[in-house]
Amino acid sequence: MQCLGKSFTLFVIVLFSDLSFSHCGNVLVLPGEYSHWYNMRNIVDELLNRNHSVTVLVSTASPTINFTQQERFQYLVFDVPLKAHEVHSLSEQLVNIWMQYPRPNMVQIGLQIMDVLGKVREMHHIMCDRMLRNETLVSRLTALKFDVLLYDPMIICSDLLANILDLPVVLSLRFSLGFSMERMCGQMPSPPSYVPVPPTEMTDRMCFMERVKNMIVYVVYSFAFRMASMNLDNYYSEVLGKPTTMCETMGKADIWLIRTYWDFEYPRPLLPNFKFVGGLHCKPAKPLPKELEEFVQSSGDHGIVVFSLGSMIGNLTMERANTIASALGQIPQKVVWRYTGKTPETLAPNTKLYDWIPQNDLLGHPKTKAFITHGGTNGLYEAIYHGVPMVGLPLFADQPDNLMHMKTKGAAVVLDINKMQSEDLVDALKTVINNPLYKESIMRLSRIHHDQPMKPLDQAVYWIEFVMRNKGAKHLRVQAHDLSWYQYHCLDVVAFLLSVVALITFLLIKTGCFLFRKCFRKTRPDFKAKKSKKE
Amino acid sequence: MQCLGKSFTLFVIVLFSDLSFSHCGNVLVLPGEYSHWYNMRNIVDELLNRNHSVTVLVSTASPTINFTQQERFQYLVFDVPLKAHEVHSLSEQLVNIWMQYPRPNMVQIGLQIMDVLGKVREMHHIMCDRMLRNETLVSRLTALKFDVLLYDPMIICSDLLANILDLPVVLSLRFSLGFSMERMCGQMPSPPSYVPVPPTEMTDRMCFMERVKNMIVYVVYSFAFRMASMNLDNYYSEVLGKPTTMCETMGKADIWLIRTYWDFEYPRPLLPNFKFVGGLHCKPAKPLPKELEEFVQSSGDHGIVVFSLGSMIGNLTMERANTIASALGQIPQKVVWRYTGKTPETLAPNTKLYDWIPQNDLLGHPKTKAFITHGGTNGLYEAIYHGVPMVGLPLFADQPDNLMHMKTKGAAVVLDINKMQSEDLVDALKTVINNPLYKESIMRLSRIHHDQPMKPLDQAVYWIEFVMRNKGAKHLRVQAHDLSWYQYHCLDVVAFLLSVVALITFLLIKTGCFLFRKCFRKTRPDFKAKKSKKE
Structure with missing residues (x-):
C-alpha cells in the first residue's frame, strides 16, 4: 500500500478502483x-522505501558507482572497452581547462573544451553502442518488464533505450548549457529579455547591453546545440531504424525533474511537465561524530565555518592553500576544511583538515556561521536548507553562475580563488558572519525552500509513481512537440498574412490605377478632341 | 495551529520559528x-475551517450575494445608487444576445455586446467610485488590518483597493477573453502556434488555417483589450495619484489562482505564480433527499440522466422544451431535469422536473449514466470529478469552448440547442451512455483530476496562507513585469543588432569602394600617361 504515495487519499482509491497501483513499480535507472x-x-532510496523495485544500469567504466557493493537495489552492468580512470580523466581534463591560471582567452578555452568534448563524444558513442546493440542486455531488460525509465541526460542515448524498451520516461536535469535541451527538446519558453541564459552570470534584471549579450549567447548556444545534435540525429535514426532526431526522442520524456526551485532560480516560464525539485537530497542534520562534535563545541560562541570545494577538487597549489589557510587563521571561528592536499604551512590551530566531512550535518549544526563553497548545486541547496550564508570560490562549469544567484539574492559574497588575497577572504567571511543582512537573506531563501506544498523528494517520487500508474503523463506534454520550428514561431502564418496583405495592397493599387486610367481615358478623348479642334 | 495548513510539517516549524504563522490570518474578499x-x-469556507477570519466586501446591488444572511464570516456592505435587479438585467441582456435564434451575424452581435458592455462599464465605474472614494469605508478597511486581498477580476478595480490598503493579492480567474489579462497583465506566455486563444473552440492541434485564425483572433483580442484598458488606465492613474495602468496594477498580484487544470486545459506554458486549482468546489456526493433517491432507484439497471442548463437559464421556448422532453421520453433511463419553465406538453413519465437539484450529489450517484449540461465550468468539473460522460448544449460565453475541450478529449457529444431535433438528442444520449469510449475518456480525465499532489482547494488555500505568511510571493513573479512590450519582445535588442550589422556592412562596402577606387586611381594615371603618350 505504501507505494501509492502518501498524498493519494483513501477516498480516491475507493472511488476509482482502477486508479490503485496494485503492484509496486519496477523502475529502471540510468544514472x-x-x-x-x-x-x-x-530518489532511488525513496523509491525503495516505498517498496518499488529498482534496477540501476551502469557500465563497467563508471568512475562513481561501485557496482560490486551490496545494495537494496540490483545493478545491471554492461561491459565497455574502457576503464573507469579513463572516463574520470576526461572529466579531470575538462575541470583543468577551467582551472588554468592565468586563464587563456575564451577562444583558446573553447578550442581546448571542443577537443575534450570530441573525446567525450567518442566515449559516449562506445557506451551507447555497447548498451543499445547488446541483444542479450536488451532482451534481459525487456524481460524485466519495467514501468518507467528514470535517467540523467549527462549520458546521452538513455532516451534511445527507453524508446527501444517502449517505456515512459522521467528525466532528471539541473540545466543544459543555454537551456538548449529544455528549450529545443523540451519546448520550454525562455524569453531572452528576462531569462538569463545559463551560465552567463547575469540576473533577470538586465540592462540594455546585458540583454544584447543575452540574446547573442542565446543564439550562439542554440546554433552550437543544433550543430552538436546533428551528428547525434544520424545515430538516433540509425538505432531506431527510422528518421528521427535526438531532440524528438528526448522530447518524448513525460516528466522533466529540474533540480532547482524558486529559492535559487530567477522566476521564468515553465511547462506543466516541468517539476522543480531542487534540494531533494537535503535532510535534517544528524549528530556529528564525537571527535568532530568536540571540535565544533570548542568554538564557543564564535561558532564554526565549514569549507569544502566539492568532491572533484582534492588539492590546490601550495601558494593558494597558504593564502587560504592564513586567512582562516585570522578569524575567531573554528574551521572545518575538507581538503586532501598537502597541509598548508600557514595552517592555524583554529583550522582542521579532513579527507571527508559530513557536510549536511555540519551545515545543519547550530554552531555553523558560514560555508565556504565552490558553488556546486548540491552544496548550495544544503546551505539554503539549513540557512547558512556563503563565501563562494567558484571553480568551473556552472559554479560561477550558481554563486551569482546566491550573491544577487544577498546570501553570499563571491571571490576569485585565483586572484584573492588573505585579507579578501577574511573580509568576506567577516561580512557574511557579522552583517545580519546575509543571514536574513539566506533565511528568506530557506523559508521559501521549506514553504512548498510538497517536499522536493516527495514531489520527484510522486511524479515517477504518477507515470507508472498512468503509463505516462501525456496530458502535461505540450503540442509544440509536433510543430516544426517555423510553425512554432508562426513564421508560416506571418508569411501567409503578409502575402495576403501584399496581395490586397497590390489589388487595391491595380484597381486604383485601373480606375485612374478609366477617368484618364474619359478625359483624354475630350482633350484630344479639343486638341484636334484647336489644330 | 490549524491555520498553518496540513502540509506544513512540524519539522519546519521547529527549525524556523519565524516561519510559524502564529496568528490566524485576516482575509479580505472581493467576490x-x-x-x-x-x-x-x-475557498472562503475552507479559510474559515482553518480558523482564518474572513470579511466579504460587497455592494448593496449584488444580484447573487444575500448579505443580510447570518454567516461564519462578516459582510462589509457599501452603498451604490443601483438595484440588484438592474445589475442582473445587464447580465441577462448579455445572455440574451448570445441566445438569439436565428442568430444575427457576428457584426450585429458585436455591436449589441459593445452596447451592453458600455452600460456594464458605467456600472463598474459607479461601483468603483463608491468603494474607493468612500473615506469611511477605506478607513474602516485600513483599521481592520487585513493580511491579504482575495478577489475575482469580474469586478474591476478590486486591485486598486489592494493598492490603497497596501495588501498582497491573490486573484481567482477562470480565463479572460483571449487570455488578454493573463498575457498582457500577468505576463503569461501564450504561443499562438499551439495555444488556442479562448473562446475560439479550437484545440491545441491546429491545421494551418486554424493557426492563421488563431493568430488573427489573438491580435484582435490584444488590440481590443488595449483599447478597453486605455480608458481604465486614466481612472487607475487618477485614483492612485500617479501615472499607472490597469495592467500594471493587476500585474502586482502575487498569486493567480486559475480555475482549471490539465484534465480540462490543453497543456500550455505557465508561470511560477500561476496555480491551477480547477474543480476546487468538487466534493464527494452526499446522500440524496429521500424522494429523489426513490426516483433514482426506480430507474433500475438503466440508471439516470441528470439535466441542467445552469443557474442563469430558467426556461426555454415551448418548442425547444417540447423537442427536448420528447427526446428524453425515448430513452430507457430516468431523467432528473432542473427546469423552472412551463412544463413541456411532451414530458414523458420517465422525466421529472425540479426547481433545484443537488447537482454534485446526483452526479456522484452510482446510478448516474450521463449529464446533459450547458457547459459551465463548475458543472463540467463536477462531471469530471465523478466521471460522468456528457451531452453538451452550450448556450453562451465560454460554454461552447468549454464543451469543445470535453468533446476533443472524448468525454462529450455536443449539440446545437437551437437546431437539434429530438432524434439528435436521443442519439447523443445513447452514444455517451452505450459507447464505452466516452466512459473511458471521462474516467481518464477523472483520474488525472484526482491524481494531483495536492487537492485543488487545499492548494488554493495553501497559496493564500503562503502570501499571508510571507507578505507576498515576490520570488514567483517574473521580471517581465518591469519591461515594456518592445523590451519584452527584444525589439530594441534586435533593432540594435540589425543596426550593428548594417553599420558593419556599410563600413565593409565603403572600405571595398575605397580600396577599389585606390586600385582604380593607381591604374588611371598609367592609363592617362599612356593616353598622353599616344597623343
Whole structure:
C-alpha cells in the first residue's frame, strides 16, 4: 500500500478502483556520474522505501558507482572497452581547462573544451553502442518488464533505450548549457529579455547591453546545440531504424525533474511537465561524530565555518592553500576544511583538515556561521536548507553562475580563488558572519525552500509513481512537440498574412490605377478632341 | 495551529520559528457574481475551517450575494445608487444576445455586446467610485488590518483597493477573453502556434488555417483589450495619484489562482505564480433527499440522466422544451431535469422536473449514466470529478469552448440547442451512455483530476496562507513585469543588432569602394600617361 504515495487519499482509491497501483513499480535507472548520481541516489532510496523495485544500469567504466557493493537495489552492468580512470580523466581534463591560471582567452578555452568534448563524444558513442546493440542486455531488460525509465541526460542515448524498451520516461536535469535541451527538446519558453541564459552570470534584471549579450549567447548556444545534435540525429535514426532526431526522442520524456526551485532560480516560464525539485537530497542534520562534535563545541560562541570545494577538487597549489589557510587563521571561528592536499604551512590551530566531512550535518549544526563553497548545486541547496550564508570560490562549469544567484539574492559574497588575497577572504567571511543582512537573506531563501506544498523528494517520487500508474503523463506534454520550428514561431502564418496583405495592397493599387486610367481615358478623348479642334 | 495548513510539517516549524504563522490570518474578499461567487465561496469556507477570519466586501446591488444572511464570516456592505435587479438585467441582456435564434451575424452581435458592455462599464465605474472614494469605508478597511486581498477580476478595480490598503493579492480567474489579462497583465506566455486563444473552440492541434485564425483572433483580442484598458488606465492613474495602468496594477498580484487544470486545459506554458486549482468546489456526493433517491432507484439497471442548463437559464421556448422532453421520453433511463419553465406538453413519465437539484450529489450517484449540461465550468468539473460522460448544449460565453475541450478529449457529444431535433438528442444520449469510449475518456480525465499532489482547494488555500505568511510571493513573479512590450519582445535588442550589422556592412562596402577606387586611381594615371603618350 505504501507505494501509492502518501498524498493519494483513501477516498480516491475507493472511488476509482482502477486508479490503485496494485503492484509496486519496477523502475529502471540510468544514472549520471559524480554529484548527479549522489543526487539521484536519494530518489532511488525513496523509491525503495516505498517498496518499488529498482534496477540501476551502469557500465563497467563508471568512475562513481561501485557496482560490486551490496545494495537494496540490483545493478545491471554492461561491459565497455574502457576503464573507469579513463572516463574520470576526461572529466579531470575538462575541470583543468577551467582551472588554468592565468586563464587563456575564451577562444583558446573553447578550442581546448571542443577537443575534450570530441573525446567525450567518442566515449559516449562506445557506451551507447555497447548498451543499445547488446541483444542479450536488451532482451534481459525487456524481460524485466519495467514501468518507467528514470535517467540523467549527462549520458546521452538513455532516451534511445527507453524508446527501444517502449517505456515512459522521467528525466532528471539541473540545466543544459543555454537551456538548449529544455528549450529545443523540451519546448520550454525562455524569453531572452528576462531569462538569463545559463551560465552567463547575469540576473533577470538586465540592462540594455546585458540583454544584447543575452540574446547573442542565446543564439550562439542554440546554433552550437543544433550543430552538436546533428551528428547525434544520424545515430538516433540509425538505432531506431527510422528518421528521427535526438531532440524528438528526448522530447518524448513525460516528466522533466529540474533540480532547482524558486529559492535559487530567477522566476521564468515553465511547462506543466516541468517539476522543480531542487534540494531533494537535503535532510535534517544528524549528530556529528564525537571527535568532530568536540571540535565544533570548542568554538564557543564564535561558532564554526565549514569549507569544502566539492568532491572533484582534492588539492590546490601550495601558494593558494597558504593564502587560504592564513586567512582562516585570522578569524575567531573554528574551521572545518575538507581538503586532501598537502597541509598548508600557514595552517592555524583554529583550522582542521579532513579527507571527508559530513557536510549536511555540519551545515545543519547550530554552531555553523558560514560555508565556504565552490558553488556546486548540491552544496548550495544544503546551505539554503539549513540557512547558512556563503563565501563562494567558484571553480568551473556552472559554479560561477550558481554563486551569482546566491550573491544577487544577498546570501553570499563571491571571490576569485585565483586572484584573492588573505585579507579578501577574511573580509568576506567577516561580512557574511557579522552583517545580519546575509543571514536574513539566506533565511528568506530557506523559508521559501521549506514553504512548498510538497517536499522536493516527495514531489520527484510522486511524479515517477504518477507515470507508472498512468503509463505516462501525456496530458502535461505540450503540442509544440509536433510543430516544426517555423510553425512554432508562426513564421508560416506571418508569411501567409503578409502575402495576403501584399496581395490586397497590390489589388487595391491595380484597381486604383485601373480606375485612374478609366477617368484618364474619359478625359483624354475630350482633350484630344479639343486638341484636334484647336489644330 | 490549524491555520498553518496540513502540509506544513512540524519539522519546519521547529527549525524556523519565524516561519510559524502564529496568528490566524485576516482575509479580505472581493467576490464576483453568480457561479464565480459559488466557486469562491468554497475557498472562503475552507479559510474559515482553518480558523482564518474572513470579511466579504460587497455592494448593496449584488444580484447573487444575500448579505443580510447570518454567516461564519462578516459582510462589509457599501452603498451604490443601483438595484440588484438592474445589475442582473445587464447580465441577462448579455445572455440574451448570445441566445438569439436565428442568430444575427457576428457584426450585429458585436455591436449589441459593445452596447451592453458600455452600460456594464458605467456600472463598474459607479461601483468603483463608491468603494474607493468612500473615506469611511477605506478607513474602516485600513483599521481592520487585513493580511491579504482575495478577489475575482469580474469586478474591476478590486486591485486598486489592494493598492490603497497596501495588501498582497491573490486573484481567482477562470480565463479572460483571449487570455488578454493573463498575457498582457500577468505576463503569461501564450504561443499562438499551439495555444488556442479562448473562446475560439479550437484545440491545441491546429491545421494551418486554424493557426492563421488563431493568430488573427489573438491580435484582435490584444488590440481590443488595449483599447478597453486605455480608458481604465486614466481612472487607475487618477485614483492612485500617479501615472499607472490597469495592467500594471493587476500585474502586482502575487498569486493567480486559475480555475482549471490539465484534465480540462490543453497543456500550455505557465508561470511560477500561476496555480491551477480547477474543480476546487468538487466534493464527494452526499446522500440524496429521500424522494429523489426513490426516483433514482426506480430507474433500475438503466440508471439516470441528470439535466441542467445552469443557474442563469430558467426556461426555454415551448418548442425547444417540447423537442427536448420528447427526446428524453425515448430513452430507457430516468431523467432528473432542473427546469423552472412551463412544463413541456411532451414530458414523458420517465422525466421529472425540479426547481433545484443537488447537482454534485446526483452526479456522484452510482446510478448516474450521463449529464446533459450547458457547459459551465463548475458543472463540467463536477462531471469530471465523478466521471460522468456528457451531452453538451452550450448556450453562451465560454460554454461552447468549454464543451469543445470535453468533446476533443472524448468525454462529450455536443449539440446545437437551437437546431437539434429530438432524434439528435436521443442519439447523443445513447452514444455517451452505450459507447464505452466516452466512459473511458471521462474516467481518464477523472483520474488525472484526482491524481494531483495536492487537492485543488487545499492548494488554493495553501497559496493564500503562503502570501499571508510571507507578505507576498515576490520570488514567483517574473521580471517581465518591469519591461515594456518592445523590451519584452527584444525589439530594441534586435533593432540594435540589425543596426550593428548594417553599420558593419556599410563600413565593409565603403572600405571595398575605397580600396577599389585606390586600385582604380593607381591604374588611371598609367592609363592617362599612356593616353598622353599616344597623343
